[in-house]
Amino acid sequence: MVVATEAGLRDATVVASGGANRGVRRRRRRAGTNLAAYGLLAGGVLCFALFSWYPTVRAFLLAFQHTNFVGSSRWVGWANFHRLFADPEFVAAWRNSFEFTGVALVLGFGVPFVMAVVLNELRHLKTVFRLLVYLPVMIPPAVTAILWKWFYDPGNGIFNQALGFLHLPTSAWTNSTHTAIVSLVLVATWANLGGTTLIYLAALQNIPSELYEAAELDGANILQRVRHVTIPQTRYVMLLLLLLQIIATMQEFTTPFIMTGGGPQDATVTVLYLIYKYAFVYFDYGGACALSIMLFIFLGVFAALYLRLTRNSD
Amino acid sequence: MASGTLADRGVRSLASPMSLRSVRGRTVYWIVFGGMLIAFLIAFLFPIYWMITGAMKSTPELVSNPPTVVPHQWHPGNYATAWSEMDLGQYLTNTVVQAGGAWLLQIVLCTAAAYALSKLKPIFGQIILGGILATLMVPTQALVVPKYLTALDVPFVHANLLNSPLAVWLPAAANAFNLYLLKRFFDQIPNDLMESAGLDGAGPLRTLWYIVLPMARPVLGVVSIFAVVAVWQDFLWPLLVFTDGTKQPITVGVEQLAANLPLNVTLAALVLASAPLVAVFLVFQRHIIAGLSAGSIKG
Numbered sequence A: 001m002v003v004a005t006e007a008g009l010r011d012a013t014v015v016a017s018g019g020a021n022r023g024v025r026r027r028r029r030r031a032g033t034n035l036a037a038y039g040l041l042a043g044g045v046l047c048f049a050l051f052s053w054y055p056t057v058r059a060f061l062l063a064f065q066h067t068n069f070v071g072s073s074r075w076v077g078w079a080n081f082h083r084l085f086a087d088p089e090f091v092a093a094w095r096n097s098f099e100f101t102g103v104a105l106v107l108g109f110g111v112p113f114v115m116a117v118v119l120n121e122l123r124h125l126k127t128v129f130r131l132l133v134y135l136p137v138m139i140p141p142a143v144t145a146i147l148w149k150w151f152y153d154p155g156n157g158i159f160n161q162a163l164g165f166l167h168l169p170t171s172a173w174t175n176s177t178h179t180a181i182v183s184l185v186l187v188a189t190w191a192n193l194g195g196t197t198l199i200y201l202a203a204l205q206n207i208p209s210e211l212y213e214a215a216e217l218d219g220a221n222i223l224q225r226v227r228h229v230t231i232p233q234t235r236y237v238m239l240l241l242l243l244l245q246i247i248a249t250m251q252e253f254t255t256p257f258i259m260t261g262g263g264p265q266d267a268t269v270t271v272l273y274l275i276y277k278y279a280f281v282y283f284d285y286g287g288a289c290a291l292s293i294m295l296f297i298f299l300g301v302f303a304a305l306y307l308r309l310t311r312n313s314d
Numbered sequence B: 001m002a003s004g005t006l007a008d009r010g011v012r013s014l015a016s017p018m019s020l021r022s023v024r025g026r027t028v029y030w031i032v033f034g035g036m037l038i039a040f041l042i043a044f045l046f047p048i049y050w051m052i053t054g055a056m057k058s059t060p061e062l063v064s065n066p067p068t069v070v071p072h073q074w075h076p077g078n079y080a081t082a083w084s085e086m087d088l089g090q091y092l093t094n095t096v097v098q099a100g101g102a103w104l105l106q107i108v109l110c111t112a113a114a115y116a117l118s119k120l121k122p123i124f125g126q127i128i129l130g131g132i133l134a135t136l137m138v139p140t141q142a143l144v145v146p147k148y149l150t151a152l153d154v155p156f157v158h159a160n161l162l163n164s165p166l167a168v169w170l171p172a173a174a175n176a177f178n179l180y181l182l183k184r185f186f187d188q189i190p191n192d193l194m195e196s197a198g199l200d201g202a203g204p205l206r207t208l209w210y211i212v213l214p215m216a217r218p219v220l221g222v223v224s225i226f227a228v229v230a231v232w233q234d235f236l237w238p239l240l241v242f243t244d245g246t247k248q249p250i251t252v253g254v255e256q257l258a259a260n261l262p263l264n265v266t267l268a269a270l271v272l273a274s275a276p277l278v279a280v281f282l283v284f285q286r287h288i289i290a291g292l293s294a295g296s297i298k299g
Helices: A002-062 A080-086 A089-119 A126-136 A141-151 A159-166 A182-204 A209-217 A222-233 A233-250 A255-258 A269-280 A285-312 B002-008 B017-019 B024-053 B058-062 B077-085 B088-118 B124-137 B141-152 B164-172 B176-188 B192-200 B205-215 B217-233 B235-241 B252-259 B261-297
Strands: none
Touching: A002 A285, A002 B088, A002 B124, A002 B141, A002 B176, A002 B205, A080 A285, A080 B077, A080 B164, A089 A233, A089 A269, A089 B077, A089 B088, A089 B176, A126 A182, A126 B024, A126 B261, A141 A159, A141 A255, A141 B024, A141 B252, A182 A233, A182 A255, A182 B024, A182 B058, A182 B261, A209 A222, A209 B017, A209 B141, A209 B205, A222 A233, A222 B261, A233 A285, A233 B217, A255 A269, A255 B141, A269 B235, A285 B124, A285 B141, B017 B024, B024 B261, B058 B261, B077 B088, B077 B261, B088 B124, B088 B176, B088 B205, B088 B217, B088 B252, B088 B261, B124 B176, B141 B164, B141 B235, B176 B205, B176 B217, B192 B205, B235 B252, B252 B261
């Protein structure tokens, strides 16, 4: 918006100082520029219109319609929502997604921070550490899920074999309703930790040395320096990553779809998984869209917060 | 001498240079360093090692308990079996076509649009930019169903994009994040430079091609990597739009075939499905890591 006024001001000054002749020429150039600009914009805008703007609007329309794509669709008011509320899987899906996001925050938020703080102190093999932590991020999530399904295998998997070797009690991992979510969060954390850690690391390197020196002169020990320098200095990045992580983990699909199929007993059906089931198992597109816009509105709050924070920092 | 290098390397952070010079400080440093290295190797490299070597074990060895850390007998032939029996060449080709086309379309359309919005500033440009930035708020996966219905029957032209790579290419081009990254870069190019090109008689397109694009090479590199990685890793969207097994990308293909194949062959397929991306990462790691730190926070 600032940009627009600047451009307007510049145009205005050019016209005012150059007189009428230059004004006409300027305006003709402007029309040509507009034409070129719209030519360049057309393809991109078309893609946004088709695959971003239109689906968003359509989700809100379909949520209040009954559609089977054979006959014409008809308006059904809140019926799709009522059907959802009556579905026991609906409650389970939200509960699972919240639990997933909550556990993922504990693991995926604290662990990378601690890792980044320690990595930032190390002065050898810096590149090796960065490569190692980011390696899992490069593995496609579907591959990670199939791989960990084998790791979690109660008999043949490395985890129970290792626990057995150490004479520790083994676990049912994804096969028990008690441990299924935590097991899936472990996979997601392993796969995504690298990105978070590296972003923290970049933020830590921007902390001015003087702050640590001053804290040290004041007699602060290492933990106090973390608390009074490191954490306040990275608070903004932490908040952004928190929001991004909530948005990402509330849309978890691939891991439960491949590893558990939503089971055992709906213990790992996430909201997105339920959207998938409504649309592609029950062919109830109205119900799927009703659930979609609930998730959309819920996550929209976090996305808006994120955008606000990043815009303000400019 | 050793203590000097330890304390003096780089800017100071949490640990004070003083403490790193003392014997005790150095001991703590090396213990922490060794501990981190071992923890990282076990946590991040070992699972991948386990996958690569598991693929080269015979079936009886793979199910033996306790497992063998290093395969007693190497069966690299499992990779060849996976390649031929699962028709991985076809799946990989599909992935390359989908990722390559998405990359090309995204680079061309996002660059053109970002340049137009940043430098040509057409009327209503701000409204279009607002509409594009608003899509950053849309949780992409949450709207997968209406997006699927659009691909099933594209408005106005009534085309069905299912099983066509266009179903991947077109939505990929609508990437507000990359477009905004490019626009911000173009914003930093001084207008004087553009105007002097204009005085030399260069039109907007020539200015874009000869002046702006050469300068934008680093940011285009970052956008390219993110574009390719996103398509390569995607699972839900290709699962929905590629119902024909011969059109599926490798992530979907491997998942669908995994249940019917011996474990070692499946593991070999997993390795082959990941290897190209990991290779890209190792080659471009510097750019990826730099781009990640710059892009995701300021985005």
